[in-house]
Amino acid sequence: MKKVLVGYVSRTGNTAKMAEFIAEGLRFSGNEVVLAKISDLKSEKELDGYDGYVFGCPTYHRDLVGSMKTFLFMAQKPNMVGKIGGAFGSYTHSGESAQMIFDTMQHVYKMDMVDLGTLNLKEHVVTTDEGARACQDYGKAIGQKFS
Secondary structure (H helix, E strand, O other): OEEEEEOOOOOOOOHHHHHHHHHHHHHHHOOOEEEEHHHHHHHHHOOOOEEEEEEEEOOOOOOOOOHHHHHHHHHHHOOOOOOOEEEEEEOOOOOOOHHHHHHHHHHHHEEEOOOOOOOEEEEEHHHHHHHHHHHHHHHHHHOOOOO
């Protein structure tokens, strides 16, 4: 069993819901999951000890929320090279945040990112059965990379 951190920021609750569904998918694939708001992760030491990382953030004005930017700089300090990763986000109009997180994890941190790319859902889809299933499937796909 691998240990995975699902860290997220959520303004309206939709990205938090996505994080919960992704965590379910990771658990379905036999992994231990720690679900955390990034505001609760105060130092890079709290990022140690995980086999994988999945980070999520809504898109706000075609950008990451400021706290996610700060978190990504902190998350660069621990060595995540080669670790399994994924990125997700919710949006209403555009949807750039998930790809920004994914690119940071892949190119800056040098992580082994899930082949599916990012999971990016319009906010009105997140709480539907289709949205829940998409998130759970994304979590399962990340979890299967540990096999």
